[in-house]
Amino acid sequence: MKALQVDGLKKNFHGFAALRGVDLYVNEGELFGLIGPNGSGKTTFFNCLTGILKCSSGRVVFKGREITNSAPDATYRMGIGRTFQLIELFPGMTVLDNMLLAMQESQGSMFSRLFRVREEANEQRALELLEFLRISHVRDELAKNLSYGQQKLLDFGMVLMSKPELILLDEPSCGVEIQMRQEMVHYIKELNRQGTTIIVIEHNMDVLMDLCTRIVVLDSGEKIAEGSPREIQNNQKVIDAYFGAEE
Amino acid sequence: MIEQLLVKGLSLGAIYAMIAIGFCLLWQTSRLVNFAEGEFVTIPAFLMVLFYSVLGVPYALAILVAILLAALLLGFGMKKTLVDALITRGNTPFVVTTIALGFFVKDSLTVFATPEALSFPSMVRQVPLQFPGAVFSSLDLWNIFVAAVVIVGVSFFIRKSRPGKALQAVAQNREAAVIMGIDAQKMILLAFTINAVLVAFAAALAAPTYMVKYDMGNELGLKAFYAAIIGGFNQVRGALLGGLLVGLIETLTAAYISTQYKSGFVLLVLIAVILFKPEGLLGTKEQ
Amino acid sequence: MAQANQRMSLRSVLIGWGCALVLLLLPVLVFRSQYLLYLSSLTCIYMIVACGLNIVLGYAGQISLAQAGFLGIGAYVCALLGPVVTFWVALPLAGVICFIIGLGLGFPSLRVKTHFLAMVTLGFTVIVYLILVNEEKWTGGPFGVFNIARPKIGSLSFSSPASYHVVVALCAFLLLLLAFWALNSQWGRAFKAIRENEGRAEMLGVSLRNYKLMAFAIGSAFAGIGGALIAPLFGYIDPTMFALGFSFQFLLMVVVGGTGRFEGPLLGAMIMALLPEVLRVTEKFFPIIFALAAILIMVFMPKGSVSAVDWVYKKLTGQEEPHLTK
Numbered sequence: 080m081k082a083l084q085v086d087g088l089k090k091n092f093h094g095f096a097a098l099r100g101v102d103l104y105v106n107e108g109e110l111f112g113l114i115g116p117n118g119s120g121k122t123t124f125f126n127c128l129t130g131i132l133k134c135s136s137g138r139v140v141f142k143g144r145e146i147t148n149s150a151p152d153a154t155y156r157m158g159i160g161r162t163f164q165l166i167e168l169f170p171g172m173t174v175l176d177n178m179l180l181a182m183q184e185s186q187g188s189m190f191s192r193l194f195r196v197r198e199e200a201n202e203q204r205a206l207e208l209l210e211f212l213r214i215s216h217v218r219d220e221l222a223k224n225l226s227y228g229q230q231k232l233l234d235f236g237m238v239l240m241s242k243p244e245l246i247l248l249d250e251p252s253c254g255v256e257i258q259m260r261q262e263m264v265h266y267i268k269e270l271n272r273q274g275t276t277i278i279v280i281e282h283n284m285d286v287l288m289d290l291c292t293r294i295v296v297l298d299s300g301e302k303i304a305e306g307s308p309r310e311i312q313n314n315q316k317v318i319d320a321y322f323g324a325e326e
Numbered sequence: 327m328i329e330q331l332l333v334k335g336l337s338l339g340a341i342y343a344m345i346a347i348g349f350c351l352l353w354q355t356s357r358l359v360n361f362a363e364g365e366f367v368t369i370p371a372f373l374m375v376l377f378y379s380v381l382g383v384p385y386a387l388a389i390l391v392a393i394l395l396a397a398l399l400l401g402f403g404m405k406k407t408l409v410d411a412l413i414t415r416g417n418t419p420f421v422v423t424t425i426a427l428g429f430f431v432k433d434s435l436t437v438f439a440t441p442e443a444l445s446f447p448s449m450v451r452q453v454p455l456q457f458p459g460a461v462f463s464s465l466d467l468w469n470i471f472v473a474a475v476v477i478v479g480v481s482f483f484i485r486k487s488r489p490g491k492a493l494q495a496v497a498q499n500r501e502a503a504v505i506m507g508i509d510a511q512k513m514i515l516l517a518f519t520i521n522a523v524l525v526a527f528a529a530a531l532a533a534p535t536y537m538v539k540y541d542m543g544n545e546l547g548l549k550a551f552y553a554a555i556i557g558g559f560n561q562v563r564g565a566l567l568g569g570l571l572v573g574l575i576e577t578l579t580a581a582y583i584s585t586q587y588k589s590g591f592v593l594l595v596l597i598a599v600i601l602f603k604p605e606g607l608l609g610t611k612e613q
Numbered sequence: 614m615a616q617a618n619q620r621m622s623l624r625s626v627l628i629g630w631g632c633a634l635v636l637l638l639l640p641v642l643v644f645r646s647q648y649l650l651y652l653s654s655l656t657c658i659y660m661i662v663a664c665g666l667n668i669v670l671g672y673a674g675q676i677s678l679a680q681a682g683f684l685g686i687g688a689y690v691c692a693l694l695g696p697v698v699t700f701w702v703a704l705p706l707a708g709v710i711c712f713i714i715g716l717g718l719g720f721p722s723l724r725v726k727t728h729f730l731a732m733v734t735l736g737f738t739v740i741v742y743l744i745l746v747n748e749e750k751w752t753g754g755p756f757g758v759f760n761i762a763r764p765k766i767g768s769l770s771f772s773s774p775a776s777y778h779v780v781v782a783l784c785a786f787l788l789l790l791l792a793f794w795a796l797n798s799q800w801g802r803a804f805k806a807i808r809e810n811e812g813r814a815e816m817l818g819v820s821l822r823n824y825k826l827m828a829f830a831i832g833s834a835f836a837g838i839g840g841a842l843i844a845p846l847f848g849y850i851d852p853t854m855f856a857l858g859f860s861f862q863f864l865l866m867v868v869v870g871g872t873g874r875f876e877g878p879l880l881g882a883m884i885m886a887l888l889p890e891v892l893r894v895t896e897k898f899f900p901i902i903f904a905l906a907a908i909l910i911m912v913f914m915p916k917g918s919v920s921a922v923d924w925v926y927k928k929l930t931g932q933e934e935p936h937l938t939k
Binding site: 152155156161167168171184237 | 794795798799800802803805806808809810812813814815816817818819820823824827
């Protein structure tokens, strides 16, 4: 079954067409790449998928169920997790609290949350994830005191808390030093091996080639190429779109 | 009879409108809500009484000096102290601080000046003026006239002068204005100064009818808030409409329904506006 | 640089609350003077209302000016219905009524910008005041309600200052404990997330609307119960006691004490109730000093007086004081 099917997705901003009818699909368990020059509409695409932006037209189908224009918290509860280019954490809360927050609202009701139901189970899962991402040693630190790389990992961890089936990663290696990048790739691959479908927006070609089995290229809101990393690398249209510059 | 009420309502509304316009200008440029706006009227009123009744300064001069002092104190002084200190902290600290400031002013006046109501003469003598078909109070007409002149003057300044246009730019889109080289802080200072002038004029018009008392700002400030919300925070003409409407509703309710509930009716309109058009009657939705 | 909050052990929580109970009841043993007992009761009531307001202001980040209105509703419910259904029913009834009104008031208002709730609650308090003053048939109008009886159980009467204080102190204890418990549950974490990054919180499934609404309704209920306790304390109530200015005072109380911290409003309430007594000689000047202090605190000590307490604690013990909630 296709994890995600997008048909004719369009998004206009007051006359500016950010997305001009994008069709793509992602298979279950795929590690899928979405690339394109700056301004090609990649983040807008993610925003439309998760409901942060309303689609001007088109359809989004997640695991056979239409979710076009659902609210952001609804898509989260349906099992779509997402990270952001600019990290959005809760700076004054501890790492552990950040993780727990990411989980608690998808369970139970307002009322049950007064009684801290499932708090222990959540805490266990949070600690496991922090361990997996090798940042459990900072679990009682305030999020604002972490290094940039650690914050990125925390962001990643928060998304993983609710065991999403589809994860959208927006430039996971952006601003991260080489050592950490390799770690990131390792975690992403490990996650994918465990069955999570992942879509990655990336600029870094090395990371991309390493990670993805299939890539779609956007330019000015349109899909201009699709295929394996090798095919994309040699595609003239793609090279033209980027003017060949990317490392 | 109804014409008299309408004129009375407009006269009252004109005073509310001046305060509301100032209040909105502050909000538009700095996104700050000034809960001490009522006290901003009280202060110039007390200054006028001080100069005229206590120090014996000639009437017109007393008002003029009060306006200038208000511009200095409530414009420049306010900006350089509280606004600069708090503007980066977001709305809530500023709101709370202005609430405290309001108390501070009221309590200080009670203790250091007087808790009694003081009188202040009006600019023109109150006489009934005969017009074909109706009799109007000269004071009501004068208030409308003065308020109109001041409001038109301020409006003109904002729309035609260079600093005025810069102020508009900051009000509409701060980031863009700053990028174009406009000093947002200066514009906020300008807004506070214009506000001070507006409330000082409002004080001069309101003092004769309301009497100058430490708590005169309570009602005036409140009505200005209502006016700003009903008319629309982010448009000057919204504040104008709001002020006039509040004045009219109040006067008509007092005459035809009951004096006690005159504020009640305004509040009902207020709540209706918040529920159905929260940006105000003439306001525009913010992104 | 801020340290991570230390988690509190169950033992220290129990000890802490045990001490709190003792402290609240202490005046009964220590004070002989009627006036001091009255003051203690007033402080407890202020603490209840301020705690409720802190949930709205400090945790959910909403400015509310409705406290005076709900206090008035609670007080009149107690004064008018108490003789009919007994104090013990009127008290929780006041809370429930105010909770429901709070839900009704908050539901439409919270979907617009923050400062609009301030305006709606301001309007609400003024309307309540107008109704209290004008509907003489029901409320006694400007003359108020006299001879409000203090509660009793069978033949056991709680009308002496000391015995009534026991009632007030126990209510305060229960309500503060309730608030403490709620704020240390997952709700506390959600509130903090809303304060830190509303947008991300929403995307992680936090219903901003529900949390803010619940906070407002709870704050309203607390104020209502405070009102029901205050009526028998004064013995007499009239509308002027519940004017808008009182709402502002509670706001200042919470801010001077420290928003967003559990102990903050308690400290603010104590300051507001007790300092005028301590500074008797400057009684006339107290409101001015309080207002000025509030301004100075907002500018220089934005975290409120509790941060001063923190500072002293740190100097004495060399450690960060653990925060009572997340």
